[in-house]
Amino acid sequence: MTSRNTSWNAKPFLLAPAGKDYLWGGNRLKEEFSKEVDLSPLAETWECSTHPDGLSVVATGEHEGKTLRQVLQENPEYLGTHPHTKGELPILIKLIDAKRDLSVQVHPDDEYAQKYENGSLGKTEMWYVLDAAKDAKLIYGFHHPIEKNVLKKSLEEGTVEKLLQKVSIEKDDVFYIKAGTVHAIGAGALIAEIQESSNLTYRMYDYNRLDKSGKKRELHIEKALEVADLSGSLQPKQPLRVLRYRRGFASELLCRCKYFQVERILLNTECCRTMANFQTEENSFQVLLCVDGCGILFDDMGGKIPFFKGDCIFIPACSVPLKIHGKAQVLKIGC
Template structure:
């Protein structure tokens, strides 16, 4: 077996009805023949959309095959015991040139029952925001099924929902059950459970390329929605140089931010898990592998200590799972 090292992967590009050009113009990725790109799946074990290593001696290998081969050395023993060869997180960049549909994701219990897959808790980090760009994040006040359906059927759903303007660096945790949407003008880095189950609630009466309205999942969504007002909306964190800044800590993943202007040694000897780094500003090296704005690196669980070296200044999101 080849020795493991920090792994980079080929992005998987997804054209969307609401997608734009920022994946190309801001993140510098080649869209090929696509008219737009709504999402890049940067690190994925979703069947049919498995990431492929882009550099080094393992170039061309699929992520799930590598997990089967390296097991705990790649993902950690507790992660491997729970998830096997399925990679438990999905990392994306999302470019919303138009509002996404208002939607909700089921939790683990409901998703397993209906779709035989995990639920979908997620977090958003705002990489770039146009002026006055906004998003929807839950209900303004505690609601219920009856009030919700009345507003949905009368076209007044948005009056029940919390919308707020956002800016670069804002971060949000969205547990399963939270009604939400990303508004136009936002470029988002997303960390989520490995699940592609979305219940579309309202799509602003849009027409797709085939001249049809997209399917809505009104009945499926009803049992998935948490009608209570969220206790916390935006994640609160302090800006500190050269230290791990906690942003999100959940049963599904934890995410820190680093703003580095000098080399830093990372020691994760207590953590039995891989580490994912998303570059949200600048460039540098992680464990000797280059990373630049818009790229993602997977550091294997067996690498407990390694150096991060910024070129000037480097901003990273660091994600892992603590079981």
């Protein structure tokens, strides 16, 4: 581990998520990830969020019971000095259970959102596929370039599906969804999503479904047409991934962009019976999302956080030195 200034004494803490009961969701987040959220279906859990539409709550440590938003407002040093934070948590991390197809949708970029959506961030996101049914697919852009008036007519006539590019997905796939890309998660997919801290979604097409009150969900076709990339999209290719081995664990980079960086850590200290040093970042917070297995995160002040599949841990930028032990797969997210 790197040497630390004595003022670096903040401890990591476990987060409890906010939940969403969108009509396309299932129950896998409860059954497989032990999410104790009183919603059915449970479509999404917002694991690490300061967005007002779904606030995470601190579940352990000195800040227990406070929202993550409140804790970061009171302790801005937890975010670090990375220029992208700008005093706010710039990311939002979700688990998504798509029992049915999500709507065909698109998100604006930062420039459009700041101009037309009260200064909000846009929404670029990354998906890591935790599990996928044999025939699971996602929608990613269009087969060929398309004119705006043609797309609008196809949306009005309900024929847009024939224009959309569908991509088969498998467990462990990674997809980068840039703002402006028309997309949808298909039925049978279980996804970890890392995105900008935004809840701007322009719904283009929703299969004429009815919500709980028997009404069709709102569409945002005019805004969607303004921000959508109408050029034809190449089939997304899986990024080159290289495992780097260290004593007790291996890691690989899944995605790096201007908004976030995501690594996958394969922890197995049971084979060497020693705790692994966990390298924190001096200029950025880190978030650990356990997607399989279990372990324990230790700090040099005698504290420890046991974690299990589905747990999410926030690590302040000014964290005390840490060690980790167990057998687990963990996504490590930061700026």
